Amino acid sequence: MIDKFFNPSSVAIIGASDKPGKVGRVILENFLKKFNGKIYPVNPNYDVMMGLKCYKSVSELPEPPDLAVVVIPAPSVPEVLEELGARGTKAVIIISGGFRETNTPQGEMLEEKVKEIAAKYGIRIIGPNCIGIFDNWSSVDTFFLPEEKMKRPPKGYVGFISQSGAFASAIIDWMAYNNIGVSRAVSYGNKVDVDDVDLLKFFMSDEKTKIVLMYLEGLKTSRGKEFIKVARELVKVKPAVIYKAGKTSRGSMAAASHTAALAGDYSLYKSAIKQSGLIEAESFDEIMDIAKVFLTQPLMNGNKVYVVTDAGGVGVMLTDALTSQGFEMPRTPPDLKEELRSILPPHCIVENPIDLTGDTDDERYMKVLERILPRKEVDAVVVVALPQVPGIRGLLADYLIEAKNKYGKPIIAVAIGGEEARKISQKLESGGIPVFESPERAAKALKALYAYSMIKKEV
Secondary structure (H helix, E strand, O other), rough: OOHHHHOOEEEEOOOOOOOOOOOHHHHHHHHHHHOEEEEEEEOOOEOOOOOOOOEEOOOHHHOOEEEEEOOOOHHHHHHHHHHHHOOOOOOOEOOOOHHHHOOHHHHHHHHHHHHHHHHHHHOOOOOOOOOEEEEEEOOOOOOOOOOOOOOOOOEEEEEEEEEEEHHHHHHHHHHHHOOOOOOEEHHHHHHOOHHHHEEEEEEEHOOOEEEEEEEEOOOOOOOOHHHHHHHHHHHHHHEEEEEEOOHHHHHHHHHHHHOOOOOOHOOOOHHHHHHOOOOOOOOOOHHHHHHHHHHHOOOOOOOEEEEEEOOHHHHHHHHHHHOOOOOOOOOHHHHHHHHHHOOOOOOOOOOOOOOOOOOOHHHHHHHHHHHOOOOOOOOHHHHHHHOOOEEEEHHHHHHHHHHHHOOOOOEEEEOOOOHHHHHHHHHHOOOOOOOOOOOHHHHHHHHHHHHHHHHHHHH
């Protein structure tokens, strides 16, 4: 039903411009750079725009475009929408703000008019008051931030739904910086028509999306049950992570003035999220941490975690963090203790967390991990490799990347520090081992993986 938003063969940009800095210019440039379909700029003040014929109005277009992107002042939107409906266009992204989110009678009236026209012609609408769609596979890109301001990430398999345009652009920029591939991202603003439920249905069947991230301020009235139902179906197929904004009464007020969202009682949302099987993130960092784990790690068979460290203090911190998240940190069984003692210096600690101490080297880690990873009682391993230790030279990173594929168990790392920590983190993450800067973040990300692993076991 909403496929034309993501896979149009033609697009009209109403309010296209050739003036630097204008939203209509950035969007037109986005399409000119990458889009392979037909592009129709619409602006009554131009005959030609950036090498393309420019049309005075929608009625002059040679065909009804599959997708229309509207970037004109809010009072003019209903008239243009009427023209698009008469031509037969069924997918419209309204970038323009100035509707219900203004909390003014005029803004509310304009939004109601948009609803009426959409219903009259059967038009599906994303927006208003949004930045629309960034699609890495079809090259639809209405995110009106130029590339020097917001980098575009590589093609990949993370889908993102956001009520907030600014949050969507920030997360896309972050993913680009960290080389995390994105399939499609949608900012839907006031969701006068297309909403969270519609988009979850789309992403459920989208082969290019393997993980769904979601920023939600509030659901439409009466859509709660449908949201839970669709989300339950989605998580049977792929993991989905949600960040609910507007948790407090003051935050709810901010959401209402931001995207006209009905943020509602957070306790109700929390219950709905739990019922639906969505994984809830509590911060921006957590969204990204969870995404990294889902993208790179296999599911967990159970909740037993071993820690191997070169820093006893960080091992203790991890033990606290993991157990507080509900993980079991098994005592090292006698046979494994004996085996480890036979290969380690006497000052090393063989109890879980296993402390190789500050005089360790890559080889010591590798010997220990080769004895831990194959064991049935080990469901995941967290490796703390503080690179300030002289013996850590880089072989460990190569080993961990190979071991993840060899043993099919989650392996994550904690690296704390400056330049050297960053070097080892980049090497590990390029090979599919997520690295965290604190024990607490590592534990929370692993908890999300475990929670989804249990959901998948039930379906």
